[in-house]
Amino acid sequence: QVQLVESGGGLVQPGGSLRLSCAASRSIFSINTMGWYRQAPGKERELVAIFTNGGSTTYADSVKGRFTIFRDGAKNTVYLQMNNLKPEDTAVYLCNMRRAGVYDDWGQGTQVTVSS
Numbered sequence: 001q002v003q004l005v006e007s008g009g010g011l012v013q014p015g016g017s018l019r020l021s022c023a024a025s026r027s028i029f030s031i032n033t034m035g036w037y038r039q040a041p042g043k044e045r046e047l048v049a050i051f052t053n054g055g056s057t058t059y060a061d062s063v064k065g066r067f068t069i070f071r072d073g074a075k076n077t078v079y080l081q082m083n084n085l086k087p088e089d090t091a092v093y094l095c096n097m098r099r100a101g102v103y104d105d106w107g108q109g110t111q112v113t114v115s116s
Helices: none
Strands: 004-007 010-012 018-024 033-039 046-052 057-059 067-072 077-082 091-099 103-106 110-114
Touching (some): 018 091, 018 110, 033 067, 033 077, 046 067, 057 067, 077 091
Antiparallel strands (some): 004 018, 067 077, 091 103
């Protein structure tokens, strides 16, 4: 079981930037995957970005070149840097950390709104 605390969401103009943070209650080095998902009203939940302790990353096509997922092991925190935000990025963003067969835990979600 990993307790997750998210922060960094808010209201931003198109073209602006936000950085989301997800702080874990224990070391993240034992976690297999760390990821960000998003859910917009009336739409399917989608994977935004994932990071594995093997060093690989995967991004949704819609965010490639704009979003970056990275971690700070000393702070037990995973981040999502979001640049050049678009209105279609508006959603609740959820942090996920998983170790296969051990835990699969989620944050409470943080609202990101991109609006002129």
